[in-house]
Amino acid sequence: MNPMNQSDFSPEAFARDLAERQRMMRESRLMVYQAHSRAGILARFLQRMADAVDPTGQARQGMR
16 A cells, blocks of 8 residues: 555654665665576576476575
8 A cells, every 4th residue: 555645644653664665666676686686597597407307395494
C-alpha cells in the first residue's frame, strides 16, 4: 500500500514505513546487481549445470 498523504501517520509509523521502503530498495538493487554481474551470471550458470546433473539435489545436500 502506498498512501498519498503520509502526514496521517505517527512519527513511529512513518519511520517504520520509511525503513521498510529502504529495505525493499536495497533488496531490489541487490537482485538487479546479481542479475547483471559476471558473478551472478556465473552462479546461475553453475546452478543450472548442477540441476542438470542432479535434478533432485540429493547429492548436494551435505555440501552447504
